[in-house]
Amino acid sequence: MEKKRKFIILVDNDLVSLKIGTSVLEGKYAVATAPSTKKLFFLLEKRLPDLILLDVEMPEMNGYETIKIIKERPETRDIPVIFLTGKNNQDCKCKGFSLGALDYFIKPIDPPVLLKSIEAHLFHKDIMSTNKL
Numbered sequence: 335m336e337k338k339r340k341f342i343i344l345v346d347n348d349l350v351s352l353k354i355g356t357s358v359l360e361g362k363y364a365v366a367t368a369p370s371t372k373k374l375f376f377l378l379e380k381r382l383p384d385l386i387l388l389d390v391e392m393p394e395m396n397g398y399e400t401i402k403i404i405k406e407r408p409e410t411r412d413i414p415v416i417f418l419t420g421k422n423n424q425d426c427k428c429k430g431f432s433l434g435a436l437d438y439f440i441k442p443i444d445p446p447v448l449l450k451s452i453e454a455h456l457f458h459k460d461i462m463s464t465n466k467l
Contacts, residue, residue: 339364340384340456345374345400346418347392351441355387355418358445363452371395375403378410384456388435390419390426398433405434414455418443 344355345368352367359365366383368374371392377383386404390397397417404410416437417430427438437451 341366341381342385342387342452343368343374343377343383344387344418345369345371345392345397346387346389348389351389351418355443358443358448359452362449371400374400378404382410383413384459385414385416385452387416387418387452390417390421390430398429401430401433401435412459414459416448416451416455418448 339362341364342359343366344352344359346352346355347369349369352369356365356367366377366381368377371394374386374388388397388400392400397419401415404413404415414436415434416439417435418439418441419426420441422440430438436455439448439451
């Protein structure tokens with residue numbers, strides 16, 4: 335029996351980044367893309383992902399505001415969030431981690447490193463949910 339693939343939502347308003355991210359992830363994970371936070375929250379109403387990859391700089395609501403909402407809601411607070419962004423300074427990274435991000439990658443991403451990070455965070459999430467039983 336084939337193991338069900340983990341589900342990841344990739345959030346970025348840049349369509350090229352969505353296309354690249356999808357090509358990196360789709361062989362190993364089920365992927366949905368959201369070109370806006372509005373679309374992300376719509377998707378979250380339909381199906382909760384195993385992990386969210388989130389850009390910081392987006393037009394209607396930035397990634398920092400988005401992760402605050404995700405972490406405040408009981409139904410989404412335990413979803414791991416990894417930032418994928420062009421914002422490359424220590425303050426931005428620290429802010430992302432302080433808001434609950436588990437990792438912070440600067441674009442352009444290094445696909446093998448991103449995939450290993452995702453794998454580690456999903457493994458940790460599985461272990462933690464098993465221990466809650």
